[in-house]
Amino acid sequence: MKKIINNVDDMVLEMCKGMVKAHPxxxxxxxxxxxxxxxxxxQNKVSLISGGGSGHEPAHAGFVGTGMLxxxxxxxxxxxxxxxxxxxxxIETQSKKGTLLIIKNYSGDCMNFDGAAxxxxxxDDIKVEKVYVNDDVAVKDSLYTxxxxxxxxxxxxxxxxxxxxxxxxxxxxxxxxxLEAIANVRTIGFAFxxxxxxxxxxxxxxxxxxxxxxxxxxxxxxxxxxxxIVSSDELADKMLTRIIEDLKxxxxxxxxxxxxxxxxxxxxxxxILNGSxxxxxEDKNIKVYRTLIGNYMTAIDMAGASISVLKLNxxxxxxxxxxTDTPALKF
Amino acid sequence: MKKIINNVDDMVLEMCKGMVKAHPxxxxxxxxxxxxxxxxxxQNKVSLISGGGSGHEPAHAGFVGTGMLxxxxxxxxxxxxxxxxxxxxxIETQSKKGTLLIIKNYSGDCMNFDGAAxxxxxxDDIKVEKVYVNDDVAVKDSLYTxxxxxxxxxxxxxxxxxxxxxxxxxxxxxxxxxLEAIANVRTIGFAFxxxxxxxxxxxxxxxxxxxxxxxxxxxxxxxxxxxxIVSSDELADKMLTRIIEDLKxxxxxxxxxxxxxxxxxxxxxxxILNGSxxxxxEDKNIKVYRTLIGNYMTAIDMAGASISVLKLNxxxxxxxxxxTDTPALKF
Numbered sequence: 001m002k003k004i005i006n007n008v009d010d011m012v013l014e015m016c017k018g019m020v021k022a023h024p025x026x027x028x029x030x031x032x033x034x035x036x037x038x039x040x041x042x043q044n045k046v047s048l049i050s051g052g053g054s055g056h057e058p059a060h061a062g063f064v065g066t067g068m069l070x071x072x073x074x075x076x077x078x079x080x081x082x083x084x085x086x087x088x089x090x091i092e093t094q095s096k097k098g099t100l101l102i103i104k105n106y107s108g109d110c111m112n113f114d115g116a117a118x119x120x121x122x123x124d125d126i127k128v129e130k131v132y133v134n135d136d137v138a139v140k141d142s143l144y145t146x147x148x149x150x151x152x153x154x155x156x157x158x159x160x161x162x163x164x165x166x167x168x169x170x171x172x173x174x175x176x177x178x179l180e181a182i183a184n185v186r187t188i189g190f191a192f193x194x195x196x197x198x199x200x201x202x203x204x205x206x207x208x209x210x211x212x213x214x215x216x217x218x219x220x221x222x223x224x225x226x227x228x229i230v231s232s233d234e235l236a237d238k239m240l241t242r243i244i245e246d247l248k249x250x251x252x253x254x255x256x257x258x259x260x261x262x263x264x265x266x267x268x269x270x271x272i273l274n275g276s277x278x279x280x281x282e283d284k285n286i287k288v289y290r291t292l293i294g295n296y297m298t299a300i301d302m303a304g305a306s307i308s309v310l311k312l313n314x315x316x317x318x319x320x321x322x323x324t325d326t327p328a329l330k331f
Numbered sequence: 332m333k334k335i336i337n338n339v340d341d342m343v344l345e346m347c348k349g350m351v352k353a354h355p356x357x358x359x360x361x362x363x364x365x366x367x368x369x370x371x372x373x374q375n376k377v378s379l380i381s382g383g384g385s386g387h388e389p390a391h392a393g394f395v396g397t398g399m400l401x402x403x404x405x406x407x408x409x410x411x412x413x414x415x416x417x418x419x420x421x422i423e424t425q426s427k428k429g430t431l432l433i434i435k436n437y438s439g440d441c442m443n444f445d446g447a448a449x450x451x452x453x454x455d456d457i458k459v460e461k462v463y464v465n466d467d468v469a470v471k472d473s474l475y476t477x478x479x480x481x482x483x484x485x486x487x488x489x490x491x492x493x494x495x496x497x498x499x500x501x502x503x504x505x506x507x508x509x510l511e512a513i514a515n516v517r518t519i520g521f522a523f524x525x526x527x528x529x530x531x532x533x534x535x536x537x538x539x540x541x542x543x544x545x546x547x548x549x550x551x552x553x554x555x556x557x558x559x560i561v562s563s564d565e566l567a568d569k570m571l572t573r574i575i576e577d578l579k580x581x582x583x584x585x586x587x588x589x590x591x592x593x594x595x596x597x598x599x600x601x602x603i604l605n606g607s608x609x610x611x612x613e614d615k616n617i618k619v620y621r622t623l624i625g626n627y628m629t630a631i632d633m634a635g636a637s638i639s640v641l642k643l644n645x646x647x648x649x650x651x652x653x654x655t656d657t658p659a660l661k662f
Contacts, residue, residue, distance in 0.1 A: 002523040004600035004636065006562045006607070015599055018606030022590070022622040057598040192333040231337045259353070264595040266632050267388040268346055269335035275349030276337070291353040301597050305335065330661045
């Protein structure tokens, strides 16, 4: 295993420290519970918390800041943060308007975030609402989920809910905005290589020289099929066909497009994939209103990418365009 | 070779198209000469042009926009753009105040950018000044250079010169600001894996399971030594020791720190490296005024990273802090 690392046991905490050192104007670290929070919390807006296993950087702590999250809770690599960690993030960021938890739909995350919300309500009388992101069209149930997995589309939910909260909406309004975005976002990915979980030290799976895992999850979980590699144009077509069918996108629709790298795939290739995606969308008269491209929701050092589509209406467009200022997304 | 690609011959043009599609509010593509320009050029400021071989994305086209470059000229992968390409970028972005070329110190780039500047002066009477970035402390001369190579520090030169131009300085003032930054920036990198140049299809070099190339160039050129991998703390120490000695950094100095990934190294590891670097700098009482962290100057799909240090004074701090709005850097 070749990684920039000191030791496996301390790596998540060291990563958190290095991240906060890079963005001292925006972030603070609550070390004991590995919570990365906004430097300047606002008690008069709904608090937004997300998080999950580490290994998806910049998700989720990279999206802490004005117009997006108030805190991200960092679990071990590919392992949910504990109930106590999440509970403390609720306590440390509580506001007069309540808290919304944005949870990727994995069984471990659901259990621990749900438990924390219950604890905060019972012990501290804090109003906590929850939404579950399940954007991955690849598989119905999976190794770690009942229902679809929550993957890169989660970043767009942070953006939409974050804008709603920043605009002063109340807890149920922010939750409604998040649910509306969740209902309209879909993602699918593929892997050219496996990731290597540091604690294991060897690749999670092995692919042949000319093979890819189509529909892979963001922890290297199996997807739909192990297939021969195809061209960028064919890849984009395979991916968008599934997404568009599932989302019931039609000619004239406007979308946000997220072309997301899994960690080891260079921007060069993501740009080529974006070009391929645009040709297909133009053919179908689906208009790309805004594009995000780069490493947003990674799978440690996996080579591969995902495409997410968020179908927009005027309300979602307004929230998408609202300014944000976080380490990993600013506009 | 596993890449998201249609075919090797068209990949740079396809990449340019996919990039401009992702950022239609900021960028336009001049297809014939593979020049990516600002959408809204300003004839009343000094024009700034950079570029070089492709494969370093987001450099350089990702830094085209307000507060940084006016155009980036895209050569083939790891090959300088031609004199005619650079000449046309000068013509297409000419301003009333003249043009500054920011050139990474590689023999091919120097020859072609120099030739283009001469052509623009002789044929079109356009004032063109040039600066050469040579920030790599690893080697004195190299495979492709007389003198030190120009690497990730170039991004900081784009930022400093871009701010000077945006503030309305004249051509010689902008050049002076760039030269002052060049005199104060140093970089060193290491590779854990080779990159794979698409036209070749196989890795440029091979490293053992426990080896790294210390001092590697951004095209996979040899560095100082092939060594055993060390911890993040030791890596940061080896890198910063060379930089600080060369820059004559002292207790009390303020710096900008650029922790740059080479393409296949995830942000997770860059954050750990940043934490290690900060511990060393704190010990030496060198203050990090601003940090950039992520993939800024890549080597296609190489795993590895570089650290750049820009020693600051009040003038450089002011220029560094000036707002910028480009696809790859915004603040």
